[in-house]
Amino acid sequence: MAYDSSAVIESRVDAPPDQVWFALTDAAALTVWYWPAAMQPRAFSEPVVGGRFGIEAGDMGFAGEYRELDPPRRLVQSWRWAGDDRDSRVTIELTPSGDGTGLRIVHDEVDDDTAAMYRAGWESCLTRLPAYLAATPNAGSR
Template sequence: MTRIEISRTLAADRERVWRAFTEPNEFVSWFWPPRFQSTAELDARVGGSWRLVSEVAGMGLSGVFAAVDEPERLVFTWRWDGEDEETLVTVTLTPAAGGTVLTVVHERFADDAEADSHLQGWSDCLDRLTDLQRTV
């Protein structure tokens, strides 16, 4: 099994960053590029499901929340539409001077190529979140 870990320090408090991951309108504002015209459904409770879709890009992904410890930690499964592989994501929010340290651990990849692809994807997503941190 392969895993990736990526962190960013954001100039926003944990509660605000938490909402960026748990409120559909906020989530779609940064996760994929705006040109994807994404839509999301998020039921951020243990056993609740989540789904992100871009008809424009022809892709979607979904999962189930395994842990919801507001505003510190989210754990959820991750499955791309049309794929059998299910991976696991853990998002941790730690208070820091002037903001929050956001750490994403994504694990259970079948191989290094999949992990590398997701590392690039998460980097792009989190860069957009950093860009939006003044409004997130």
């Protein structure tokens, strides 16, 4: 099986990069926007290079390791869905965009079918992110 496909998702949110970075790397934040609250997700995150992160809800979940961190601009992490036998890679780039932030997510080192599944998953997650950001305007502020 060829693992040379990728899911590429581009989006923009009305929040500054520091706040979006916080939403992407804070365990409590991930439980609010990543999966629907009805699924009662649990998360952990140690946002340092080599630190682990993950989220689970019922029998679904994923975990990985932070490989690169350049707050609040870029993060690269390994990614393994529960039950998979190999890691994939997620690269998230944040760029200032007016009063908001542009996001570019590349989930690669996967096959075609998995890329399509991850694309749909990321798009679903990103539909909940704006509400979280609007409700927590000071999250990630220094």
